[in-house]
Every structure is written in C-alpha cells, then in structure tokens.
Amino acid sequence: MDTLSYKTISANKATVEKSWVVVDADSKILGRLASEVAMIIRGKNKPSFTPNVDCGDNVIVVNADKVKMTGKKWTDKVYVSHTGYPGGQKKTTPNELKAKSSALLVERAVRGMLPKNRLGSALFGNLYVYEGAEHPHEAQQPKEIKL
Template sequence: MDTLSYKTISANKETAKKEWVVVDATDQVLGRLCAKVAKILRGKYKPCYTPHVDCGDNVIIINADKVQLTGKKWTDRVYLNFTGYPGGQRELSPAFLMKKGESKLFKRVLKGMLPKNKLGAQLLRNVYIYAGSEHPHAAQTPKTIDINTLK
C-alpha cells in the first residue's frame, strides 16, 4: 500500500479558492444568520478548510435592514464599549447600532464570532453589508445561497 497517498494537504493563500456569495437577511434572526456567515467567512463549509489560513468566501449581505431579533432584544440587549478613560464605559443597544448603520450592528456581532487575532480582522474585511437589495459587486459574479439550508 502506498503510504504517500495519505498526506494531509494544507491550504495556503495561493491555493485557496475564494468565491463570492450573496446572503439575503430578510426575516432572518441576527445571531443565527451571523453564525452561519462566520462559518462561510472562515471556510468551514469547504473540504480544504485550514484553521490558520483565510480560505473562506467573500460574503455580501443584502436587505440587512430587515433582520429580526427575538423577544425584546432590540432594546434590552446591551453591548459595552470602554473608551479607556475613567467613567468611559458606554452602553449600546442593537436599536442604536442599527440607527447608526446596519453594518455597525452586523460587524459587531460577526467580530465576536471570528478569531480574536489578525486572521479574524482579515476575515471581517471579507463581508459587505447593504441595507437594500442592490449591491455594487456584480462584476465578481456572486452566487446566491439560501442560508437556511446550511447547518
């Protein structure tokens, strides 16, 4: 038996096949949607997944203004920021972040689901969030996926 055929192949920056996908956020629950988007950004749905390499896809989220939160989380959930100064702790609600822009809320949630290192910061740059159903990335020929079919 040829034991050389059992070599583990590790993906790198050159061999990673990155694609563009479009995800529709209409009537999706924010946390569940972002958990699946984080897995797509990481590349965990691909057979060539390598933990230390950016081998995930670029994700375009459309209709981000139509995302849902269950219960009273729009007002009761609290995100904390600290400015670094005494008395500089700030409390933000999802409703406030959504008013400042959909991308602020989505990036805040996605950042917590990605690795806390340089790779996580690089992966966060691969997501594009738009309030409407139009996006300027038609030249990349993205494919539309149904986020509900992913586990």
C-alpha cells in the same frame, strides 16, 4: 509498505480558491444569520479548511435593515464598549445601533464570531454589508446562498 498512499493537504495563500457569495438577511434572525456568515467567511464549509489560513469566501449581506431579533432583545440587550479613558464605558442597545446603521448591527454580530487575532481581522475584511437590496459587487458575479 514504506510510503504512504495518502497525504494531509494543507491549504495556503496560493492554493486557496475564494469565491463571492450573496446572503439575503430579509426576515432572518440576527444571531443565526451571523453564525452562518461567519462559518462561510472562515471557510469551515469547505473540505480544504485550514485553521490558520484565510480560505473562506467573500460574503455580501443585503437587506441588513430587515434583520430580526427575538424576544425583547431590541431594548434589553446591551453592547458595552470602553473608550480607554477613566469613566469611558459606553452602553448601547440594538435599537440605538440600528438607528445609526443596520449594517453595524450585522457587522458587530459577525465580528464577535470570528477569531480574536490577526487572522480574524483579515477575515472581517471579506464581509460586505448593505442595508438595501442593491450592492456594487456585480462584477465579481456572486452566487446567492439560501440560509
């Protein structure tokens, strides 16, 4: 037999089928929610997953203000960032971040679970987080997923 009866199919930008998904974060644990959302954004739940292509879905997270953390993480967990200047290290807790915006809390958790390269930056653009139950993406006809 000189020909193969099967071929490995790699997805590319033209052949990828992207859809819109709504995830309700009401009373979900932050890390578990973020890992599921990151997997959907990356496209790892699809049989046509290709590691170097944006083949995931667009994800809308609603009720981000009702997300939970276990234990004493609200006060004891510390997010560290640096401004780039000497002595520019800044530390914040999830409580302080939630006071600014609950959406930032979910976005930061999901971003940390995506690749740290240009593809990861592009994938992060497929995430839309809203604090309430309403979102402006009804025209895309998103389907709701239970995690």
